[in-house]
Amino acid sequence: MSFDGRLLSGMSVLAAVVEAGNFSRAGEALGLSASGVSRAISRLEARLGVRLLDRTTRTIHLTSDGADLYQRAAPHLEGIEEAANYVSGAAVSVRGALKVSLNPIFSRFVLAPKLPLLKERYPGLDLTIVQQGDVGDLVAEGIDVAVRFGDQPSSTMSSRLLLRTRVITVASPAYLARKGVPRQPEDLGAHDCIQYIDPLRGKPFSWEFQRAKEVLPVETNGYLTTNDVDTMVQACLSGLGIAQTLAISVQHLLDSGALVELLPQWPDETYPLYIIRPSRRLAPAAVEAFLNFCSEICRDI
Incomplete structure (x- = not known):
């Protein structure tokens, strides 16, 4: 032919x-x-x-x-x-408009502190950040790059693992003083546990604990179910109950003593964070620069 x-x-x-x-x-x-x-x-x-x-x-x-x-x-x-x-x-000039869809946790705690460095490195980049959860049609919304938590489905999109953050169980000192400290995962059945909704399934995440190859599911219940991370964390801070959340989002609260990590003898559950672009074809220079920058700032987390 x-x-x-x-x-x-x-x-x-x-x-x-x-x-x-x-x-x-x-x-x-x-x-x-x-x-x-x-x-x-x-x-x-x-x-x-x-x-x-x-x-x-x-x-x-x-x-x-x-x-x-x-x-x-x-x-x-x-x-x-x-x-x-x-x-x-x-291919050698990073410039122009770039629209990125970011998970709020990544946007707030990882990227935002590094934005001055990004601007210094690529002054010709015109960046628009849209904070979104881990769902949505990137092509329909005109998104060049997205950063999302959770395993990504097989598709024509290109994805790169940025990091895995620990899933930890936390409570405020006030709650623990009032309700006591759970010593084993099974003790959580007697506690108020804040439920967080998985955006992909529309149902609360199941609670489980991992230690090496051992996985222990636990039934939990509580007064509050929410799909907003900030609401979950603030409710936990106020003493409403115990929460499971990502270490990357509450490390500063653990460091200050505002929250306490529970059951540290089960340390091995993690959750992946991916950076995604809608096409597997060659990325424009601005997209490639942003992908590499995000990979760089995630290496030491």
């Missing part, structure tokens, strides 16, 4: 559809209408003689042939983009 520009154009459209998830968003990225994207895919399928996408009224999925083609072609498309960026200077 001889090569021509129409084949490259069709492959670029296919990659955009895979990364965007539907024809409309791919069209927005390419400057085409949804129908124009659909026609381009149909022409590519006709040229190759195979069906590349399974289409329904709501979803689009790669066929097995489409998945094979995309996996083989994507590195070459990245190479073309890398070459173009290098020639244009984009």
Whole structure:
């Protein structure tokens, strides 16, 4: 099969559809209408003689042939983009607008103290930070990079592990003076335990304790259930009950004595933090710089 520009154009459209998830968003990225994207895919399928996408009224999925083609072609498309960026200077110049969606804990306790360093290093970067939880459609919201807690589902997005923070059990001295100190995880059944809602499932996280390979689930109950970390921590500080939270968000309160860590003999439960971008293709220089900066500031945590 001889090569021509129409084949490259069709492959670029296919990659955009895979990364965007539907024809409309791919069209927005390419400057085409949804129908124009659909026609381009149909022409590519006709040229190759195979069906590349399974289409329904709501979803689009790669066929097995489409998945094979995309996996083989994507590195070459990245190479073309890398070459173009290098020639244009984009690969060596960190500048322009960058919109990032950040978990509030990461934003407040990890990134915010380092923002002066980021500005000093990349003065041409125009940064917009949107504080969000660990859910949401990055492509639809125009997000370049997201930082989220929790294991990430398999997708066309690119993710990188930043750190694992301990999950710890805490209470205020006032609560412990009033209710007593639990000595074993099973003792929590007799205590007021603040429940935190998993944003992915819409249900409270289960409480468990880990020590090496030993995992101990514990049934807990309490007066308050919330999906807001600040409310949970403030309620815990006020003496309402015991909370399980991430060490990264309360270390300063532990250091000051405002909160006390409970059951430290079960120290091994951790929770991952990932940095994500919507596409697996070559990242623009501003995106790559932000990814590397976040990795750098997380190394010593």
